[in-house]
Amino acid sequence: MTSHGITTRRLEAFSDAVLAVAITLMVLRIGTPTPAPGESMGHAFVNVTLPAIIYFLITFAVIVIFWTHHHDIFRQLPEMTPARAFIFNMGFLAVVCLLPFGLEFFTSDTRSYVTVAVYAGLMALASLMLGLLSREVTGTLPASVALSVIVFLLAIPFAGLLGGWCLLIWWIDEPIKRILRRRGVAV
Numbered sequence: 175m176t177s178h179g180i181t182t183r184r185l186e187a188f189s190d191a192v193l194a195v196a197i198t199l200m201v202l203r204i205g206t207p208t209p210a211p212g213e214s215m216g217h218a219f220v221n222v223t224l225p226a227i228i229y230f231l232i233t234f235a236v237i238v239i240f241w242t243h244h245h246d247i248f249r250q251l252p253e254m255t256p257a258r259a260f261i262f263n264m265g266f267l268a269v270v271c272l273l274p275f276g277l278e279f280f281t282s283d284t285r286s287y288v289t290v291a292v293y294a295g296l297m298a299l300a301s302l303m304l305g306l307l308s309r310e311v312t313g314t315l316p317a318s319v320a321l322s323v324i325v326f327l328l329a330i331p332f333a334g335l336l337g338g339w340c341l342l343i344w345w346i347d348e349p350i351k352r353i354l355r356r357r358g359v360a361v
Contacts, residue, residue: 182251185263189248192267193241199274200230225338226281232341233277236297237270239348240304247308259310266303272296284338291330297344298326317354318361322347 204226207218244266251259273296280293305319325347332340351361 180255180260182248182253182255185255185260186245186248189244189263189267190241193237193244193270196270196273197234197237200233200277203274203278204230225284229277229281229284229338229341232344233273236344237273240266240270240300243304243308247304247311250311256310259307262303262307262310266300266307269296269300269303273300281338284340285334287330287333290333290340294326294329298323301326316361317359318351321350321354321361325350 204223207215207223209215209218255263276293276296280289283289301319301322305315305322308319309315325344329340329343332343336342354361
């Protein structure tokens with residue numbers, strides 16, 4: 175593997191900063207409740223702000239999972255980052271940078287198949303890019319990547335029925351992986 179000329183420590187620090195900024199941008203997009211005429215502040219909070227906070231927390235948890243996997247991958251890199259690993263890492267970070275947009279777009283209409291498809295698609299793409307980075311570093315594409323991509327995309331057909339709660343489908347990913355690991359499947 176040819177080196178990109180950047181140390182792995184420096185690239186990991188940059189990656190951590192990008193993830194932190196993406197999370198910060200997402201939380202800054204949560205506005206204070208603005209009641210409509212005749213609506214109480216409490217009603218505006220429960221109907222608009224509270225769901226935005228819940229969607230942010232779900233997204234935050236997913237990004238934390240991405241970050242821990244990213245950290246595990248970087249522990250396996252040599253001191254100088256190989257060029258292809260650098261490229262896959264930048265692809266992953268580019269998608270992460272789009273997550274604040276995806277979350278805001280999704281919260282604009284949580285029952286829209288389009289908004290859910292864009293947001294779930296970004297999450298699936300981030301997972302795929304992280305998987306490709308892992309493959310570049312370890313030599314194998316983890317089976318868990320395909321499972322994660324499928325689980326992220328599963329939210330789309332449930333958007334009309336469940337609205338924003340379709341994101342809760344994402345939480346089946348880790349329990350399925352644990353079950354598969356117990357049965358000896360490498361994920």
